[in-house]
Amino acid sequence: MKSHILRSTRSSPRRGLLAFPVVAALSATQALAAGGLVSATASGNDGNVPANAIDGSLATRWSNLGSGSWLTGDMGQVKSLKAVDIAWYRGDTRASRFTLLVSMDGTTFTQVFSGTSSGLTASYERYTFSAVNARYVKVTVNGNTQNAWASISEMTVTADTTSTW
Template sequence: MTADLGATQRICGISLGWHNGGVDGRMYDYAVSTSTDGREFSPLFAGKSLPNTSLQPVELRAVGARYVRLTVNGNTVNDHASVTELQISASAAPAGAFVHPGILVSKEQLDFVKAKIGGGQQPWSKEYQLARGSRHARRDDVASPVPVVKCSTPGSKQRALDLGYEQAGCSEIVNDANAAYTQALLWHYSDDAQYAENGRRILNAWARTLTAILFDQPRFPDNGQIYANGHFAGSSREPPAGGARAERRLRAAVPRQYGQSGRRRPSRPATPVSCTRAPARRGSPPCDVARHHRVWACSADHQPA
């Protein structure tokens, strides 16, 4: 199947719907390629579909092309190629290098630290090795996304449980956020592309799964807030968990922002890490994605509306 967009455009998203996806464990083996002239095609993605019938986004980097070709090599049940929907998100804007605005740190800060690590200087080299040895830097790390995050503060958690309000995704969202951030930093410092792929995979897993983070509703009988909109982490007086310790090690590796002690300077307000789907920035191109152009902050692949 080949789709003709009429003119070369910046393709930033492709989603596919599969007939009977997930039935009998059915998954399709497929590949996506693109072309500007309809004759020479370049591979863009190859893999297997997820075992469900929902519209599934294809992992890709934005590319300029006019033609999009889908090649299906059968499925786990038979040799049929049954596609129910092909959705392509594109912009007439020319393809070009995406410059990430950064969130926690700037590229200049990252390059500063990278040079210190390359020169074996302390404390940068020590903190870099600590980050590499942390559980959030594992190459086989697997994300654990949940559809709906439901987390109370430590002070209200037991009361919520007593009233039948479950807790879901509380440790998962923190651990995966720290893992994605750790892997992104290590990629910049080491130039090891596997770290970039790991971080992107974690973000995409949450982007495909997360639909809501409960916070305003429901309420306790006295109208108190049951769920805490992400502020559950760090609100306890208990000792920091491994994820918090790992983040502090990473912070210690950015001296111009935090100082050599790893403590943030008072003049810079703290910014919490968040690796869940966020709305597009006002005025930004419709195809902004977390791409491999020195990704150093947490964001998620663009999802078509």
């Protein structure tokens, strides 16, 4: 598998410069290393789509109005999951109430954590639990200290590859 392809092309002889366009492709392994999630779905959104919560940027977010709104991340394969890091949008001004659930198949979920964010930071907060094999992780948000919005800037996971054979 090639993660980077480098091709060289000469520019016009009048300029005498070499141009090196780089074509980069992230493999699933590289995406997992970046944040652990290869795709995301949600119960809804207000135009701030689920993919924003796994794009590596704290400047974007997923948002949906309503208690019980959820965001599900797919790790692409079964992993031994032991922590989820969430950067809450406006997390430095409000605390969000939420549960974390995991699933092998994306249909049947088991709760592994329930709590409230600190309300002190818009950066990542880590939520740990006993290691569990899963492919999917779901965050269900039950409002915050200001309103019923669910808003997550970023979500990443801490996981190890699990043998499935």
